[in-house]
Amino acid sequence: MSEPKGKGEGQENAPNFIHDLVREDLRTRKHGGQVVTRFPPEPNGYLHIGHAKSICLNFTTAELAERGRCHLRFDDTNPEAEDTEYVESIREDVRWLGFDWGSHEYFASDYFEKLYDCAVDLIERGFAYVDSQTLEEIREGRGDFYKPGMNSPYRDRSVEENLELFAGMRAGKFEEGAHVLRAKIDMASKDVNLRDPLMYRIRKVTHHRTGDDWCIYPMYDYAHPMSDAFEGITHSVCTLEFAHHNPLYQWFVSHFDFDPMPWQYEFARLNLTYTVMSKRLLKRLVEEGHVSGWDDPRMPTIAGMRRRGYTPAAIRRFAERIGVSRRDSIVDVGLLEHALREDLNATSPRTMAVLRPLKLVIENFPEDQEIELEAPFSPNDESFGSRRLHLTREVFIERDDFMEEPMKKWFRLAPGKEVRLRYAALVTCNEVIKDEAGNVVELRCSWDPKSKGGNAPDGRKVRGTIHWVSAKHAVDAEVRLYDRLFKDENPLDEALGGDFTSRINPESLELLEGAKLEPNLGARGPGERVQFERLGYFVVDADSTPERPVYNRTIQLKDSWAKLAKR
C-alpha cells in the first residue's frame, strides 16, 4: 500500500515513517486492520507547537485505518503538578486544532484500581517486590553507566510479605519513602532502565481527580504501557527521549494477555528556530514576566499562537510538511510562517489601516466633498464581497510611505512625485510641512480628478500604490506589533553564553496607539483575521472592544522592499 515515492515533481505528501509503517501493518492485516493511537499529555502545563506535531501525527495516523481512532488520555499519575485547569486548556487546544477524539477521553487515574490489581498479579507471579531501602540506597544500588547495579537486600522477600506490604502501602500505613514497589528484572542490565525500575511510590498528596482515595501512585514506566494496553492502543507513538523506555514498555505489557498488544514507536520532537519549547523554560518566561502569560502572542503555546492569529489549518499544514523522522533537528520558523501566510493569503479579507499616520491634504479637493469608492475585500476572489470607502480632502498615509530624499528605486511618495492611493486616485506631492524641530507633519498634494478609482486617464505608468484612510472616517485603534521572541536562531546555544532570557528580542512587541483604521475594521470581533494591505495579517485581540479596537499583528507580508533597502 505504500506507493513507491516517485522522483521529481509534486511530493505533496510529507515523508512520515510512522505512516509508512502503519500502512504496512494495514496491508498485512496486523491487529485485524485496526489502528488505535493516543495523545497522552500530562495535565501539568499548556500545550505548545511541539505537542501540535504529536497531536497531528497521532490523529492522522489513526485516520489511515477505516475505523481508526485516536484517544485523548491524560497521563495524570503524578498529583504534584497536575491540575484540572490544564485538562481544560488541553481539551480546548486539541479541539481548536481541529481534532475530535469523540467519546475516547481517558485518564490514567481512571485505571488506578486496575493498575493496582495488575501490580498484585505481578507480585504473585514473582515479577515485582516491595523494596524498603531509602532513596539513597536505591540510587546507590542502581550502579551507573559503567558499573552494574546490585540486588536490593529486599529483592527476595516472599510473595506473602510483598503482598502484605503493598496492601499496607495502599492503606496508608507507611510514610512517604518507607517502601516502593519495584519490577524484578535485572540489576546488571546494560540498560539502566531495566535495573528493577520503580512501579509505585507513596505520595500523600491530593490528586486533582481522585482526591485522597490513593496515597500510592504508579510511575510513568508502569502506568503508561498498561494504560495503552487497557485502551487497545495498537501504535503507541512518542518522542525519542522515551526510546530507552521501549524495552521496559514491552516488558510490562508482555506479562499480560493483551489483544491487541501495543508497540511503542519513537519520532524526533520538534524544535523551532527563534523560540524555546521546553515547559520548564516557557514557565520561566511567564513567571519572570518576560511575556504577559501562557497565551502571550509571542509564545509558542497553542494558546499564544491562537491569540497571535495563527490558524489551525496553517499549523496542521506545517506539521505535515516538516515530516516525521528520527533525526534531531531545528526547523526553520520560516517554514511555519510560510504555511501561515499561505493560509491567511487565501482566507483573509484585504483592508486598509495606517499604523503610523501622516496627514495628507489634497489641496484641489473641496472641503465638503466625499467621493464614494467600491473596494473589493479580495483582489481575486469575488466571493469576499466589497466595501465602500470615502475619499476626502484629508487622508492619512503611512509615514514610511513618504521619503523627503528618496533612495533610488523608491516608488512611493516623495516631493514632486506621483503615487496612487489604492482604489482612489493619483496624487502628487507639492509641499512638505514641518514643525520647528524639522519633522514632517503634513503633506500638501494635488490630485488628478480624472484618476478617480486610481486609473491613469492617459495610461501613464504610476509605479507606487500606497494605502490610506480617510481622516474623516477613520477609526482609532491600538495595534500590537509582534515579532520573534528571540534575537538568536537557537536561544539555547551554549556558545552564546549567558542565560537564554538575555537573548529575548527587545523588539518582539511594539505597541502602537492611534493607528487609523478604515471604518469596517472597528466593528470586528475578537479572533477575526484580516490583511492590512501592504503591512501584514492582523487579528482582533481578546482585549478589543467596539470603543477601543485592538489588533495584533500575526505576521508581516513578505517585504522585498525592506530587503532591497537593507543593501
Place this chain on the structure above:
RNA sequence: UCCCGGGUCGUCUAAGGGCAGGACAACAGGCUUUGGACCUGUGAAUGGUGGUUCGAAUCCACCCCCGGGAACCA
C-alpha cells in the same frame, strides 16, 4: 570508560546498489492598482578514510561529530 539513537543543499526532507529529487529560504527575471499574490529560471548537499562492486548516499570496516540515557518526573 558503558548503552541506545542519529549524521544528504543554509533549513526540513526524498532516493536505501543504477540520473542525488521536493519544499522553505536565497538569488535573477516576468507580471501586478498590495515592492503582496502569482509565474519562470539559477545557485546550493551525501561527516572522514579505506574496502566490496562495472557502478556506493545506499553494503562492509575503522574513525569523527551530534542527541539521549543512571528522578520515589513525564
